[in-house]
Amino acid sequence: MDRTPNRLIHEKSPYLEQHAHNPVDWHPWGEEAFALARSEDKPIFLSIGYSTCHWCHVMERESFEDEDIAALLRATVVAVKVDREERPDLDSLYMAFCQALTGRGGWPLTVFLTPDGQPFFAGTYFPKESGYGRTGLRELLQRVHMAWKSNRQAVIGNATQILEAVRDQMTGAGSASAEPTESDLESGKAQLTAIFDVENGGFGGAPKFPSPHNLLFLLREYRRTGAPDCLAMVRASLKAMRQGGVYDQVGFGLHRYATDARWFLPHFEKMLYDQALAAMAYTEAFLATGEASFKETALEIFEYVRRDLTSPDGLFYSAEDADSEGVEGKFYLWSAAELRELLGEDAALFMAAYGATEDGNSHDEATGEQTGGNILFQPAALGSTAAKAGLDAAPLAERLERCRLVLLAAREKRVRPLCDDKVLTDINGLMIAALAKAARAFDDEELAGRARRAADGILARLGLPQGRLLHRLRDGEAAIPGMLDDYAFLAWGLTELYQTVFDTAYLRQAVILARTLLDHFADAGEGGFFLTPDDGEALLLRQKIFYDAAIPSGNSVAFFVLTTLYRLTGHTAFTESAAALARAMAPRLADHASGHAFFLCGLSQMLAKASEVTIAGDPDSPDTHALARAVFSRYLPETAVVLRPDEAEPDIVELAPFTRYQLPLDGRAAAHVCRGGSCQPPTADVVRMLELLGV
Known part of the structure; x- marks a missing residue:
């Protein structure tokens, strides 16, 4: 049914927009929501998630689209919705409380706050109704409402202790007298x-x-x-x-x-x-x-x-x-019939190479039942698959790539997941x-x-x-x-x-x-x-x-x-x-x-004898490019590289004053190499430069 949009309709977050037509009276995070909570003496119901979160969608369909749950939310709390990717500070803060309280975390994150923002209860996904040992959102809202009205000080007192523990965890490790050493690398x-x-x-x-x-x-x-x-x-x-x-x-x-x-x-x-x-x-x-x-x-x-x-x-x-x-996962799954229809005589080869079966290789995560769809994967390396098919690897790769492009074109016609x-x-x-x-x-x-x-x-x-x-x-x-x-x-x-x-x-x-x-x-x-x-x-x-x-x-x-x-x-x-x-x-x-x-x-x-290289020369000259390529084409993650153009006073000198006198060598591009705090004479020779870098 068409519904009057709530306040989230004015937000830019795709996640908040997804909830803009819920019957829930959602508020974005802000003073308006907290002022309303104070004036109506209600706790804040804070729901944090993100647009591509599967269980956030589930909770929305089960609870936030439900008129009865929406009415219960309106009666007992002020509901606030936050996109964790827009506000990682809020997400991190209240997630830490959730983990301290429950020992786990995840999204959707569900937190009840006092009107001054102090959390007193937290969890993640809640089904609409209680069952199988799990509290449902309907029952939870009723319990929180009763506790807020009849036992508020005890609720807040317990939450204060947990919040202090979170504060110590986030800020209390203090400074150490020594810096990390190689032993920390070895431990990692x-x-x-x-x-x-x-x-x-x-x-x-x-x-x-x-x-x-x-x-x-x-x-x-x-x-x-x-x-x-x-x-x-x-x-x-x-x-x-x-x-x-x-x-x-x-x-x-x-x-x-x-x-x-x-x-x-x-x-x-x-x-x-x-x-x-x-x-x-x-x-x-x-x-x-x-x-x-x-x-x-x-x-x-x-x-x-x-x-x-x-x-x-x-x-x-x-x-x-x-x-x-x-x-x-609907966008990504393939039935055997689809693969045969799209790929024709190459279907059997493709299915063998990518682990597809007639009945489908995927199962519903909750029920364990086969879905009839295939998740494509490579059960064996290309060479092994080619040997089993009696083909050379190169022709097989070409055939499989043609098949992939056919499937990609077909998949583009499907209903895409939200971006x-x-x-x-x-x-x-x-x-x-x-x-x-x-x-x-x-x-x-x-x-x-x-x-x-x-x-x-x-x-x-x-x-x-x-x-x-x-x-x-x-x-x-x-x-x-x-x-x-x-x-x-x-x-x-x-x-x-x-x-x-x-x-x-x-x-x-x-x-x-x-x-x-x-x-x-x-x-x-x-x-x-x-x-x-x-x-x-x-x-x-x-x-x-x-x-x-x-x-x-x-x-x-x-x-x-x-x-x-x-x-x-x-x-x-x-x-x-x-x-x-x-x-x-x-x-x-x-x-x-x-x-x-x-x-x-x-x-x-x-700690790996960090290296610094200044390449001095004309940025467009082949000899400058040769020195740079020699560094870049090797695995030297400990090496930082600066280019010092052969001008009288290039911009880099202002940013890196040490480059002022690092000049080309006899008209040729030169590498000025320092390693482990020790600098060597410049060289225009690629091999010598690499030797200085420990290659």
Whole structure:
């Protein structure tokens, strides 16, 4: 039925828009909702999710579309809906409370607050009705209403104790007297090795997440120590993911995670941040091994992002939903009859190569019943499949690729999953970094151009004066003050882009963003960076997040950025702040080193005799290009590269004063190499440069 829209109709978030025609009297987060709660003496019912969240859709269909539940909500609470991707500060704060109260978390996140924002009850998904030992939303609302009216002080008192525990957890580890050392790297590696799945690749059992930052850390440890087991874990994991159902074999790109241990049954949503981090891991694995399949996979991921997650002006959308037509994964499944109809005489070969069966290989996650659909995956490597079919690998690959293109064209005619088309500064920064890394590794101008276009667009449309940023862009509206991740991730993207195209405008902007971090986010007393700026919205507490979850924490990326910028510019303020952050991180590493894998990436390359190279010469000359390509085509993650044009006083001298006297050698482009704090005479010889870099 047509319903009068609620207040969310004026919001820009796709997730909030999805709920704009619920019968629930939703409010966006803001003073209006809290003022109403105070005036009516009601608690806040806070529901946090995101547009591509499967169980958020389920709870909406079951409860928030239900007139009786909507009426009960109106009678007992003030209902507030938040998009976790728009407001990661709120999500992080109340998720920490939920985890402290229940021992677990997830989305949809359901929290009851006092009218002053203090949480007193939290959970995740609630069915509409109670049953099977699980409290339903109807009963929960009734219980909360009774407790609020008859036993309020006890409810709030208990919640206060939990909130204090959360406060201590987020802010109380304190500074350490010593910085992390190689022993922390060894602990991180040992912990990952202990949970490595030897049979299937990846870490742990089900559900299994790609966690590319674990792989990036192991790659750096392989470079630092030469330990073959580090590389073996990376190779096995990347190959297993590419062959599994967690990878979209038709349209490319990674799904969110696998619900099983062998990467077969995916949770079908696709997130931009997963694509960016996975592409980085495949790119670096290619550099470390020379295996063409890793480069091919990285390029496939970038093709998916270009086709389905890129705006007309070159910025990147956030995600694609798991559901279409109300069914999770429907867009991606194929019946045997469809495959035979579309592929004709190639159908049997394709089905064998991609694990499809007559009855379907997928099962309903809840009931275990066969769906009749097939999740495409590669049960065996191409060479093995070719041998079984009596074919050479190359002709087989060509036939399978023709089949893939036929299926892709057919799939484009289906009802697509929702695309969450909001543009987020932080996640765009990740994709800019990924594109720039790959452009460098593959010598690919098209990828570099895409990174440039996105960086220019983000800075133009989400940048503010005095080095400030906004967090979200949608429908032409840029809004929400930037948080730690926005500054750190975009600065990371810009440092990678500078080292790819050597346009000092990007390095200059990265320096500006880093200085904003120091001015508005740094904890001068205990080290590290707060999630929100010192002039941001006042919440119950100002959080510091160090743990690397689905994506690296802002603190981990800030450490990486600050140490890189110090090596690119020589400005000591960056390394001093990085050292304070490292000391703050030290006790957390002692507790769980592998939970901070991306921080360990930065630590690993700093302890691996970090190298700095200034290439001095005409940017357009072949000898300058030859020196740069020699560095970029090898796996040297500990190496930072600056280009010093052969001009009297180029822009880079202002940003990096140490380059003033780093000049070409006898009219030829020269490499000025420093490694482990020791600088060597310049050389115009590629082989000698690589020797100085330890290659």
